[in-house]
Amino acid sequence: MKPVIDIKNVTHRFEDGTIGIDNVSLTVREGEFVAVAGPNGAGKTTLFYHLNGLLLPDSGTVIVDGISVKKHPRQAKQLVGMVFQDADSQIVGETVYDDAAFGPQNLRLSEEEVEKRVKEALSTVGLTGYEEKRPHLLSQGEKRKLAIAGILAMAPKVMVLDEPFSNLDYFGVTQVLTKILELHRSGHTILVSTHDMEKVVAYADRLILMNGGKKLKDGEPSALLHDLEAFGVRKPCALRFGKEVDPWLQ
Numbered sequence: 001m002k003p004v005i006d007i008k009n010v011t012h013r014f015e016d017g018t019i020g021i022d023n024v025s026l027t028v029r030e031g032e033f034v035a036v037a038g039p040n041g042a043g044k045t046t047l048f049y050h051l052n053g054l055l056l057p058d059s060g061t062v063i064v065d066g067i068s069v070k071k072h073p074r075q076a077k078q079l080v081g082m083v084f085q086d087a088d089s090q091i092v093g094e095t096v097y098d099d100a101a102f103g104p105q106n107l108r109l110s111e112e113e114v115e116k117r118v119k120e121a122l123s124t125v126g127l128t129g130y131e132e133k134r135p136h137l138l139s140q141g142e143k144r145k146l147a148i149a150g151i152l153a154m155a156p157k158v159m160v161l162d163e164p165f166s167n168l169d170y171f172g173v174t175q176v177l178t179k180i181l182e183l184h185r186s187g188h189t190i191l192v193s194t195h196d197m198e199k200v201v202a203y204a205d206r207l208i209l210m211n212g213g214k215k216l217k218d219g220e221p222s223a224l225l226h227d228l229e230a231f232g233v234r235k236p237c238a239l240r241f242g243k244e245v246d247p248w249l250q
Contacts, residue, residue, distance in 0.1 A: 141172025
């Protein structure tokens with residue numbers, strides 16, 4: 001598998017002088033499922049924002065599918081779709097259909113292509129029949145699924161999800177996790193940040209542990225489990241490793 005994300009020596013400092021990420025290098029290959037964990041302020045979200053140009057590095061480079069994010073931020077936004085922690089902040093349409101159509105419409109696609117992509121995206125996340133509903137009346141799990149649909153309609157190569165299980169009940173978690181796994185199985189590269197490894201540890205190919213803006217650990221999840229609590233991440237209570245086992249979906 002060829003690299004789809006190549007981050008080299010990236011540092012970002014905020015206006016108040018706080019370092020968001022500090023000399024981070026990272027390569028992600030096509031089709032990988034990468035979990036990123038660490039305490040609040042570890043730099044997870046800041047790192048993710050660099051993947052599609054929401055933030056630009058003070059030093060270092062970010063390359064996505066051979067494209068420099070700094071030189072071509074518009075193209076990067078098409079390649080990397082991001083689902084934010086607060087699903088409400090991503091809702092821009094008056095109806096479910098309008099919301100899912102917002103991204104592809106901004107790509108200046110034809111009405112026929114927009115309709116095709118929206119129909120496929122809503123079907124993928126299980127929201128067919130919701131087209132005329134008001135997004136703000138959806139459950140939190142449904143809102144998260146709508147946010148995923150809006151990104152899918154833009155046909156990105158990489159899906160980035162920042163704390164996708166935040167504020168969800170058990171049913172909402174299973175809804176969103178099911179869709180993430182289906183996207184991965186369909187060939188999408190997936191990056192997920194989470195405080196709760198129990199939900200993704202059985203599925204992730206890699207686990208990256210961050211703290212203080214630095215990438216401190218990077219390896220197979222099973223090899224890093226004993227390091228989790230030192231990074232402010234709760235260690236899973238019970239695990240059964242193997243891709244064929246779906247502990248959260250049984």
